[in-house]
Amino acid sequence: xxxxxxxxxxxxxxxxxxxxxxxGFITNYRSAQIHPVSHTFLPPSKTIRFNVKLQKSDGLLxxxxxxxxxISFEDAQKKVAHFSNQIQNNLTHKKEAQxxxxxxxxxxxxxxxxxxxxxxxxxxxxxxxxxxxxSPAILRKTKKLSIPGQVASKARNIHTKKALINWRVAAVILxxxxxxxxxxxxxxxxxxxxxxxxxxxxxxxxxxxxxxxxRTPKIEVKENTTKPIVTTTKTEPNTAAILVDxxxxxxxxxxxxxxxxxxxxxxxxxxxxxITKGYKSxxxxxxxxxxxxxxxxxxxKKEAALTEMLQIKEIGxxxxxxxxx
Numbered sequence: 001x002x003x004x005x006x007x008x009x010x011x012x013x014x015x016x017x018x019x020x021x022x023x024g025f026i027t028n029y030r031s032a033q034i035h036p037v038s039h040t041f042l043p044p045s046k047t048i049r050f051n052v053k054l055q056k057s058d059g060l061l062x063x064x065x066x067x068x069x070x071i072s073f074e075d076a077q078k079k080v081a082h083f084s085n086q087i088q089n090n091l092t093h094k095k096e097a098q099x100x101x102x103x104x105x106x107x108x109x110x111x112x113x114x115x116x117x118x119x120x121x122x123x124x125x126x127x128x129x130x131x132x133x134x135s136p137a138i139l140r141k142t143k144k145l146s147i148p149g150q151v152a153s154k155a156r157n158i159h160t161k162k163a164l165i166n167w168r169v170a171a172v173i174l175x176x177x178x179x180x181x182x183x184x185x186x187x188x189x190x191x192x193x194x195x196x197x198x199x200x201x202x203x204x205x206x207x208x209x210x211x212x213x214x215r216t217p218k219i220e221v222k223e224n225t226t227k228p229i230v231t232t233t234k235t236e237p238n239t240a241a242i243l244v245d246x247x248x249x250x251x252x253x254x255x256x257x258x259x260x261x262x263x264x265x266x267x268x269x270x271x272x273x274x275i276t277k278g279y280k281s282x283x284x285x286x287x288x289x290x291x292x293x294x295x296x297x298x299x300x301k302k303e304a305a306l307t308e309m310l311q312i313k314e315i316g317x318x319x320x321x322x323x324x325x
Contacts, residue, residue, distance in 0.1 A: 003083040006065055008101040011048065011123045017061060020077075021084040023113070024054025025102060027123055043130035046123040048103060050115030252298035254305035255284050255322040256312065260291040267292035284322075293322070 010017045011027055018024040027046040034041055057077075065076040090097035091107040098104050103117040122130075258274060258281065261267040267283050271294055274281035280297045287293055296312060296319060299305040305321055312319050 003065070003079060004100045004102065006061065006068065007099065008121070010060065010064060011046070011102070012125055014060065016054070018054050018056070018058050019061060019084055019087075020057040020080055021055055022087055023050055023052040025050055026054075029124070039135055041133040041135065043122065043127045043132070044124055045127055048115075048117040048123070050103070050105065050113070052113050252300055253324045254299040254302050255293075255295040255324065256297055256299075256305060256309050256319045257322050258294045258296045258317075258319060260287065260293050262291055264292050267294050270294045284324075295322070 007017055007019065007025065011025060014027075016024055016026050026049045028049065030045050030047045032042060032044045057080075059073075062073055062076040062080055065071070065079060066073050069076070087097045087099075087105065091105060091113065096104060096106045101118060101121050103115055106114045106116070108114060122128075259267075259270055261270070264283075271281045271283060274294070274296060282295055282298065284293050284295050284298065297308060299308070302321075302323070309319055309321060
């Protein structure tokens with residue numbers, strides 16, 4: 001029946017819709033709610049109530065029907081009166097009358113009319129599109145209330161345990177500190193000697209000159225002889241070790257790279273060009289990708305290589321330092 005649709009449409013925009021000779025449907029705002037049993041979040045909506053005493057026509061429903069169907073106001077009144085008679089007839093014989101989208105009217109045994117709204121329709125336009133959301137219940141753990149005497153005893157036990165742990169830690173750490181101090185004091189001279197032996201590994205520190213320390217002569221005394229026999233062992237400085245170290249110091253291991261080439265011929269052409277400009281250029285081998293590396297010049301000390309690199313960059317040429325072990 002179209003009249004039910006008209007009533008439903010008016011409930012979206014008005015707070016009260018009166019059906020003459022039947023009663024008025026009133027809407028009230030209801031905020032969002034949480035169902036305590038199903039744990040469902042319900043959006044804000046309009047609740048509908050029915051008042052049987054509002055039977056005098058205010059013209060809202062009749063004017064709306066006349067505008068929608070293009071009929072006169074009198075014809076619209078006739079349609080509303082016919083609709084009201086049908087509802088009253090159903091209440092009299094069937095004891096109930098269903099208005100689709102609005103609710104169910106029921107006639108009680110005492111003659112009163114009760115109304116149950118249709119919960120499937122939300123007439124609040126601001127809540128359009130908001131659906132019901134169901135969420136599982138949140139279980140909260142309840143904390144047990146402790147007696148003040150028990151709390152105090154627990155605190156004392158914790159304090160005692162912490163003090164015992166601190167004493168145990170101190171008993172372990174203090175002997176370790178004493179032993180470390182003793183060994184560090186005893187071994188200080190030996191460690192310093194080891195560091196002096198390896199100090200020359202620092203490329204920025206000059207190695208101390210080797211010192212020749214002759215051995216003291218040994219005196220052997222033979223039995224039944226009056227003259228002591230003196231034997232001396234002559235020690236010579238380890239010249240081989242010194243020569244090896246000097247060769248390391250003169251080794252050219254700092255290279256100022258001028259370019260890398262896949263062709264050895266191109267690399268040699270750059271070497272010849274740099275030699276004509278006064279550089280001691282050479283090819284210093286290939287890198288991991290097989291490119292031939294050409295150096296402006298190679299140096300034994302890093303300081304000299306860095307100084308030359310700055311001079312090369314000042315004249316507008318690019319280079320970088322390669323260190324070979």
